[in-house]
């Protein structure tokens with residue numbers, strides 16, 4: 001039986017809107033940011049979360065990081081439920097799950113030297129002696145491609161790519177098993193994005209890391225990930241191997257999303273699918289299939305019946321009446 005490092009089961013995160021408290025809280029409208037998301041991640045593999053802004057991928061990441069409490073559902077890590085963990089079990093979980101964020105300019109304290117930035121999570125634990133700490137920081141700087149002199153300098157002395165290397169070194173300080181990568185290269189020059197992505201892949205092999213990657217660049221996700229989950233209005237609408245999803249997306253929303261990265265074809269057979277309309281508000285998602293207001297294949301029943309996630313012959317899952325049982 002496959003042992004999964006991370007299992008999210010029916011995760012829900014609703015945010016109440018507007019003012020009010022006490023019993024009125026239950027009557028307040030809710031933003032359904034994440035609405036029944038499930039996935040599993042094997043150790044040493046990567047899951048990509050994709051979808052337009054507001055689809056719930058960042059909220060999902062924050063639930064995994066325990067920055068938000070879940071409204072419902074469970075998160076299992078190494079077989080243990082952690083969604084309600086507090087105290088020591090929560091600290092232990094947080095040590096094993098780290099994050100690297102988009103902006104290496106604001107994520108590093110400008111007043112701290114690099115050695116202190118990288119060592120800070122370890123100092124907070126107080127379990128390492130000074131020499132052991134210094135050696136580990138130097139090793140971390142080395143594995144992310146910075147020389148030992150970097151330890152004595154300040155963040156502003158480095159380029160954007162180097163700062164992201166520092167942020168990655170810090171993220172690895174506690175020897176995590178899972179790293180949440182939230183748009184890790186989108187703030188960087190195009191010329192150095194590939195270097196950072198290659199570094200992340202090397203580190204994954206070296207430390208058997210698992211990644212949950214959020215990126216709007218679908219080529220980055222397809223290149224980095226084993227599995228891709230496509231989200232729309234808080235739900236996964238399609239999930240499967242990165243290869244199957246990027247080569248032959250099955251759900252109409254995934255097709256539109258992935259077609260947008262194709263160059264328009266001058267022969268008129270452009271494969272690009274233009275979606276009309278804005279993404280609806282998660283405060284009041286459309287009935288039936290949430291995508292029906294923008295779907296080029298919408299049918300009558302799409303407006304009233306929500307399509308279930310069904311397993312397709314190649315093993316992926318998708319939620320669309322065109323793909324499920326008639």
Ligand code: SF4
Pocket residue numbers: 251252253289290291292293295296297298299302307319320321322
């Ligand atoms: Fe489009 Fe209907 Fe499929 Fe939704 S269920 S994606 S509206 S065809």
